[in-house]
Structure formats: C-alpha cells, structure tokens
Amino acid sequence: MTDVLRAHAEQQYAGELAALAATDDRPKPPNWRLSPWAVATYVLGGETGDGTPVSPKYLGSRRLVEVAIATLATDRALLLLGVPGTAKTWLSEHLAAAISGDSTQLVQGTSGTPEEAIRYGWNYARLLAEGPSPKALVASPVLRAMETGGIARIEELTRIPSDVQDALITVLSEKTLPIPELDSEVQARAGFNVIATANDRDRGVNDLSAALKRRFNVVVLPLPDDAEAEVEIVRLRVEQLGRSLRLPAGAEHADEIRRVVTVFRELRDGVTTDGRTRIKSPSGTLSTAEAISVVTNGIALATHFGDGVVRADDVAAGLHGAVVKDPVQDRIVWQEYLETVVRERKPWADLYRACRELA
Incomplete structure (x- = not known):
C-alpha cells in the first residue's frame, strides 16, 4: 500500500x-x-x-x-x-x-x-x-x-x-x-x-x-483539555501525514506547532493564555484538525521552497486562511489580535512581521 x-x-x-x-x-x-x-x-x-x-x-x-x-x-x-x-x-x-x-x-x-x-x-x-x-x-x-x-x-x-x-x-x-x-x-x-x-x-x-x-x-467528544494535549495531537497527526506525503516531520517543527496551537486556542477561547487580555473570536471553529492542516501546509512550503525547517513565514498564510473565513468581520478580529497580542510578544516578532505582510 x-x-x-x-x-x-x-x-x-x-x-x-x-x-x-x-x-x-x-x-x-x-x-x-x-x-x-x-x-x-x-x-x-x-x-x-x-x-x-x-x-x-x-x-x-x-x-x-x-x-x-x-x-x-x-x-x-x-x-x-x-x-x-x-x-x-x-x-x-x-x-x-x-x-x-x-x-x-x-x-x-x-x-x-x-x-x-x-x-x-x-x-x-x-x-x-x-x-x-x-x-x-x-x-x-x-x-x-x-x-x-x-x-x-x-x-x-x-x-x-x-x-x-x-x-x-x-x-x-x-x-x-x-x-x-x-x-x-x-x-x-x-x-x-x-x-x-x-x-x-x-x-x-x-x-x-x-x-x-x-x-x-x-x-x-470535547476539544482537547489543555494546550499540551492539543500540541501532542497535532504533532502525532502531522507525523502520520508527513509519512504518507513524504514530508519530513521532526523536533525542528515543535516550536511552530506550539505557536499555531496557542493562536488557535486564544482566538477560540476569547482570552490570552495568561488570562490578562480579552480578545474577539472569529466566525470559524479553529479546530485541532485545522491546526494540523496549517502545520502540514507549512512543512510542505518549507520542504519544497525552503530549507526544510518550518518558520513563521511558512505558517503565516495558513493561519490567515484558517482565521479569516469572513473577509470583513474576521479580518478585523485577526488584525486586532496581531496588534494587541502577537506584536507584544517579543519572541513572536517574526510571526507578527510575516502575518502583517500578508494582511
């Protein structure tokens, strides 16, 4: 087979x-x-x-x-x-x-x-x-x-x-x-x-x-209880999909997986992980399955058009497409999230820059 x-x-x-x-x-x-x-x-x-x-x-x-x-x-x-x-x-x-x-x-x-x-x-x-x-x-x-x-x-x-x-x-x-x-x-x-x-x-x-x-x-069937559980689900499914699609999957993707899951969970829950900032939620579901798709697409981009290591530029387009289902309402939600949350996280400067370029 x-x-x-x-x-x-x-x-x-x-x-x-x-x-x-x-x-x-x-x-x-x-x-x-x-x-x-x-x-x-x-x-x-x-x-x-x-x-x-x-x-x-x-x-x-x-x-x-x-x-x-x-x-x-x-x-x-x-x-x-x-x-x-x-x-x-x-x-x-x-x-x-x-x-x-x-x-x-x-x-x-x-x-x-x-x-x-x-x-x-x-x-x-x-x-x-x-x-x-x-x-x-x-x-x-x-x-x-x-x-x-x-x-x-x-x-x-x-x-x-x-x-x-x-x-x-x-x-x-x-x-x-x-x-x-x-x-x-x-x-x-x-x-x-x-x-x-x-x-x-x-x-x-x-x-x-x-x-x-x-x-x-x-x-x-509920959504994953916590971020660690969701990260593990995404990691396992990405590895399985990677084998069937002949895409590399390894520890070098872990940081981007965690970042994608964090974005999805915060927008889904309407609050940042530290509980300090309330944010608007988009019209879509932002499911674990969509997070798997975003990461897999990022790996494909990195493999075929990069050096094989997934970076912010590789997942930015997938994140934008997953969040912005309604071109008016969701675009506002996404831009507000970028400015109030992503921009303020110094380790996420590369993701902010990549997402702003697409937006």
Whole structure:
C-alpha cells in the first residue's frame, strides 16, 4: 500500500491489529475481531499481551472511548457528537477497523443523500431486463454491514434530510431491512451496529426525530483539555501525514506547532493564555484538525521552497486562511489580535512581521 495516499485504518495498522488479536484472550462479542478491552488498547495505545507496542490513535478521555465501545457491544447505535475537528470521523474509522476489520462501509451525509444510500438501490439495466431480483439489487453500505455482521458508518447524520434519516429507524430497532419488491427482508447478523457522527454546529439543519434519537447512545467528544494535549495531537497527526506525503516531520517543527496551537486556542477561547487580555473570536471553529492542516501546509512550503525547517513565514498564510473565513468581520478580529497580542510578544516578532505582510 506504499503508493496509496491514505490507507484505510485496517490496512495502515494491520500489524498492530494482528498482534492484538494473537494475544487477546478476553471475551469477545459475537463477530468482533477483538475484545472490547483490546479495541480500547488499539484506539488509545498501550501494549499487547506479548509486549508489542500499540500506538495511540485517539488522545482523549479513556472513559469516553470505553463508553463508545461498550455501546457498540449492545443493541444501541453510537452517535459521536462534537464541534468540527474533534476527531469524530477519525475515531469512528478506527473503532470500525478494530471491531469488524472493515471501516469502508461508509455513508457520507449531505443535503442530497438519497434513501438508497441507507437502504438499497437498483441496477436499472438488470431491473428492466429481468425485473426485481437479488442480482438487480444494489446494497447500501448499511445493508452490506447487516449481511456481514459489521459496522456501518454514517458521516454528518444531521446533514441528511429528515425523511432519509428515518429510514434508519427500522434498521436500528428491528435489526431488519424489509425489501418489499422481492417480498423478503435482510436480518442483521450478530455484530452489526452503526456509528454515526454529527457536528453540533449543524443543530437545526436536520435535527434527528425523537424516535431516531432514542436509538442512539450519544458520546460528546470535547476539544482537547489543555494546550499540551492539543500540541501532542497535532504533532502525532502531522507525523502520520508527513509519512504518507513524504514530508519530513521532526523536533525542528515543535516550536511552530506550539505557536499555531496557542493562536488557535486564544482566538477560540476569547482570552490570552495568561488570562490578562480579552480578545474577539472569529466566525470559524479553529479546530485541532485545522491546526494540523496549517502545520502540514507549512512543512510542505518549507520542504519544497525552503530549507526544510518550518518558520513563521511558512505558517503565516495558513493561519490567515484558517482565521479569516469572513473577509470583513474576521479580518478585523485577526488584525486586532496581531496588534494587541502577537506584536507584544517579543519572541513572536517574526510571526507578527510575516502575518502583517500578508494582511
């Protein structure tokens, strides 16, 4: 898989999953590849029974991850809720990879997602030639997961129209998907479940019905607790992305990572780290995922147009683009932050100069 830009979790971490499975002697729910304890070890990092190291995939509350895993071992579906950039998609992919060995049964929610994406569709050439038949039916990712006893993933559930969302109700409550055209049904095999994600910025877009909400256990993923935790998350993801993009990642980037995270946290919280200065927040979320993007872009600039060491000039454009989403309101917020905070920090003189040149 060396020529693949982004391998699926079960491909990228196949060695760790195999090592965990080889030494996992704890009880497993039906059709699970690993026990819940081993799934938690895979997600949070640790060691296998024979001492093989397992890298952390998610840095956050262990209890939240345990609740999410335990939910998937019951008849309740799991809804990961949080602001953009809190690793909802990332966590759902790794949970599916560890539990069923397949994270690809995915429905991407949009305002145009049709009911067929959750239930099934038809190969119309066969349908016209043969009439309704099992061979003419095109299974959705949810239906395939039901047939194999795997995990189906639904991204951005609240972006999907409400009438399409409700197609999940029978699936989640009865574990059955009727196919009236064939006078048949598909009953889910043991191990089947659904992980959905939702962005709490999308509340009011297509809110879940009360009937659908009752069929989900909600786990809210928070932003990192402190700056050190967020710096570590950014560092780990930048290293992972760097390997796939053939970009260098090392300790020489640490200062810029910390600086980007500090800028994001201060603008997000509306106050400087020392608590002395109140500042305005921009309209965007300034998520950890965006911080990762800013640093990765800076490394690409330094690698291809510099000496390989990330400096203020390399991250300034990314910071400006991440903060200034609204060209009027956010530009004012960013300029005020530069003048009242960045300018006053003597070690940040290079960042102030680089950002002012762009502004």
